[in-house]
Amino acid sequence: MKTSQMRTSQRPPWMEAPTKAGLAIKGVVIAIVCLLVLYPFVNIVATSLAGESEITRRGGIIPLFPSEPTLAAYRTIFAGGVVSHALLVSAGITIIGTALNLVVTIALAYGLSRPIVGGRFVLTAVLFTMLFGAGIIPNFLLIKALGLYDSYASLIVPGLVSAFNFLVLRNFFQNIPAELLDSARIDGAGDLAILIRIVLPLSKAVLAVVALFYAVGHWNAFFNALLYLSDTGKWPLPLVLRLYVLQGQPVGGATESPGEAVASIQAVQMAVVVVALVPILCVYPFLQRYFTKGVLTGAIKG
Amino acid sequence: MHRVSRSSGRAPDSGDRAARRAARRAQAGPSLGARLRRDRVMLLLVLPGFLFFVVFHYVPLLGNVIVFQDYQPYLGFKDSPWVGLGNFSVFAEPDFYRALLNTLKFAVLQLVLFFPAPIGLALLLNSIISPKIKRFVQSVVYLPHFIGWVILISISQQLIGGTGLLPQLLGELGLPRVDLMTSSGFFPWLVTLQLIWKDAGWGTIIYLAALLNIDTEHYEAAAIDGADRWRRLWHVTLPGIVPVTLLLLILNLGSILSVGFEQILLQRDAVGADAAEVLDTYVYFHGVLDGQWGPAAAVGLVKGVIGLVLILGANKLAHRFGHEGIYSR
Numbered sequence: 227m228k229t230s231q232m233r234t235s236q237r238p239p240w241m242e243a244p245t246k247a248g249l250a251i252k253g254v255v256i257a258i259v260c261l262l263v264l265y266p267f268v269n270i271v272a273t274s275l276a277g278e279s280e281i282t283r284r285g286g287i288i289p290l291f292p293s294e295p296t297l298a299a300y301r302t303i304f305a306g307g308v309v310s311h312a313l314l315v316s317a318g319i320t321i322i323g324t325a326l327n328l329v330v331t332i333a334l335a336y337g338l339s340r341p342i343v344g345g346r347f348v349l350t351a352v353l354f355t356m357l358f359g360a361g362i363i364p365n366f367l368l369i370k371a372l373g374l375y376d377s378y379a380s381l382i383v384p385g386l387v388s389a390f391n392f393l394v395l396r397n398f399f400q401n402i403p404a405e406l407l408d409s410a411r412i413d414g415a416g417d418l419a420i421l422i423r424i425v426l427p428l429s430k431a432v433l434a435v436v437a438l439f440y441a442v443g444h445w446n447a448f449f450n451a452l453l454y455l456s457d458t459g460k461w462p463l464p465l466v467l468r469l470y471v472l473q474g475q476p477v478g479g480a481t482e483s484p485g486e487a488v489a490s491i492q493a494v495q496m497a498v499v500v501v502a503l504v505p506i507l508c509v510y511p512f513l514q515r516y517f518t519k520g521v522l523t524g525a526i527k528g
Numbered sequence: 529m530h531r532v533s534r535s536s537g538r539a540p541d542s543g544d545r546a547a548r549r550a551a552r553r554a555q556a557g558p559s560l561g562a563r564l565r566r567d568r569v570m571l572l573l574v575l576p577g578f579l580f581f582v583v584f585h586y587v588p589l590l591g592n593v594i595v596f597q598d599y600q601p602y603l604g605f606k607d608s609p610w611v612g613l614g615n616f617s618v619f620a621e622p623d624f625y626r627a628l629l630n631t632l633k634f635a636v637l638q639l640v641l642f643f644p645a646p647i648g649l650a651l652l653l654n655s656i657i658s659p660k661i662k663r664f665v666q667s668v669v670y671l672p673h674f675i676g677w678v679i680l681i682s683i684s685q686q687l688i689g690g691t692g693l694l695p696q697l698l699g700e701l702g703l704p705r706v707d708l709m710t711s712s713g714f715f716p717w718l719v720t721l722q723l724i725w726k727d728a729g730w731g732t733i734i735y736l737a738a739l740l741n742i743d744t745e746h747y748e749a750a751a752i753d754g755a756d757r758w759r760r761l762w763h764v765t766l767p768g769i770v771p772v773t774l775l776l777l778i779l780n781l782g783s784i785l786s787v788g789f790e791q792i793l794l795q796r797d798a799v800g801a802d803a804a805e806v807l808d809t810y811v812y813f814h815g816v817l818d819g820q821w822g823p824a825a826a827v828g829l830v831k832g833v834i835g836l837v838l839i840l841g842a843n844k845l846a847h848r849f850g851h852e853g854i855y856s857r
Binding site for chain 2: 338340342357
């Protein structure tokens with residue numbers, strides 16, 4: 227039924243021809259899986275673009291696309307200012323955070339990709355953290371003790387290096403042919419020059435993947451923000467999203483009588499969801515090919 | 529995973545490891561000072577990351593001393609009174625039992641329903657012959673992994689919540705309009721279904737890699753011996769993914785008591801604490817919000833220790849049955 231030969235688009239000679247019924251069932255199952263994943267996105271975009279009257283008329287269901295699309299919901303959320311500010315905070319955290327993540331993780335992974343004094347000890351210390359964490363309360367007390375509470379840094383520093391991403395990078399660095407590094411060394415390049423001129427240019431794909439992991443983590447960061455930020459003025463997008471959509475707070479500017487305005491509130495809520503989704507949906511198509519081509523698998527198996 | 533805590537001679541040496549070993553032998557020569565000088569750039573590069581792990585992963589371990597204290601934030605670690613094992617009386621309280629039972633309920637459901645989902649999906653993906661279609665479907669099913677919980681739950685609110693798509697459709701069909709987002713009885717299933725939507729596709733990556741590693745000759749030989757596609761699935765494909773399945777199972781056991789913390793916390797208001805209190809939310813609400821620092825930290829610590837014991841125990845068991853487990857590869 228399944229073999230790696232399937233990738234070459236032709237059936238190996240020993241394999242029986244698929245039955246029509248079998249193919250049909252498989253096709254239907256695959257189509258359903260894809261629809262189950264994709265349809266929710268279609269629905270929320272459609273709802274966010276629908277006008278109040280249409281939502282009321284159709285009882286909240288905009289199956290595919292509104293008949294009179296309007297950007298009213300988006301105007302509402304950006305008029306309030308809260309969403310725009312949260313968007314800025316999230317973007318800032320994501321950009322600065324990811325840059326710091328990458329610098330420190332690359333340095334650590336490269337440093338430990340070769341046998342160095344004490345390397346094994348550091349590696350063991352890092353890997354053990356994957357098995358045992360201190361827990362919510364000690365982490366919270368540490369952030370307070372370090373004076374990071376209620377600062378943007380509390381959203382970045384506690385997750386500076388992820389042990390998993392570190393492993394992915396280190397594994398990749400280790401598999402770079404030693405001859406390449408040796409020839410550079412013979413030409414007089416130091417460890418840092420080798421990292422910058424040889425290792426990093428060879429690692430673009432895996433760096434893109436790790437950057438995506440970090441960036442998505444920052445963009446979606448919810449619990450750390452809830453735990454470490456008491457000042458609502460510093461809230462990133464996920465907390466604002468929870469406030470408006472899950473806790474049903476009306477977005478500034480929307481009417482507050484739930485009886486009449488349910489429909490338009492629904493569009494506004496979905497508009498906030500779309501705003502939170504757009505960056506992910508924009509970046510994903512450029513990076514998904516790395517996942518289907520297996521940049522990660524070597525590292526995961528490593 | 530790479531060898532976590534020890535190496536064993538059992539696994540055959542990869543070239544990579546042989547090279548490292550040779551390098552280690554070679555470096556036995558120079559003195560420590562010479563090696564430090566030789567590695568100084570590398571050591572400097574390692575330093576920030578190492579300090580991060582010490583400060584943010586190992587120092588907090590010490591913070592767990594508060595499980596033996598009646599911790600008061602204004603008194604701090606030094607001056608808060610010691611209470612011995614007093615905080616552990618929390619383990620006799622009904623609130624804790626409610627959280628524990630819920631956690632186990634979620635954990636079992638996830639193990640039974642979520643864990644096998646990527647295996648089934650990977651088998652399906654692997655059976656797609658056209659590489660173009662296969663890659664497209666892969667791209668689609670990986671996507672939800674990148675959707676954060678807040679967004680995901682907002683989406684499910686829109687689709688199956690009280691004013692959402694599903695109740696409307698049911699209403700038009702003349703059926704009762706159920707609100708699955710606020711039903712406490714459905715909540716464990718809701719959580720599991722959301723998890724499957726988010727991560728079943730992503731979970732296929734590692735199984736697909738294992739499936740690609742199965743030698744095609746096994747299939748060919750089985751086919752020549754007259755095995756049909758189902759028997760090849762049973763006798764060639766499934767044995768080929770047993771090691772990676774065990775590996776993931778062991779890793780899962782370590783975090784089994786951490787059943788979807790953010791996901792459950794976000795929906796706790798909608799279904800109530802009776803249905804949605806798990807160990808992590810218990811720690812958050814009793815500790816951080818209610819200020820019962822000591823008892824809540826005790827719950828968190830015991831949970832962490834159980835996770836560690838489970839992962840190491842399961843690994844030992846895997847070794848006993850002749851599998852590799854998470855280390856000593």
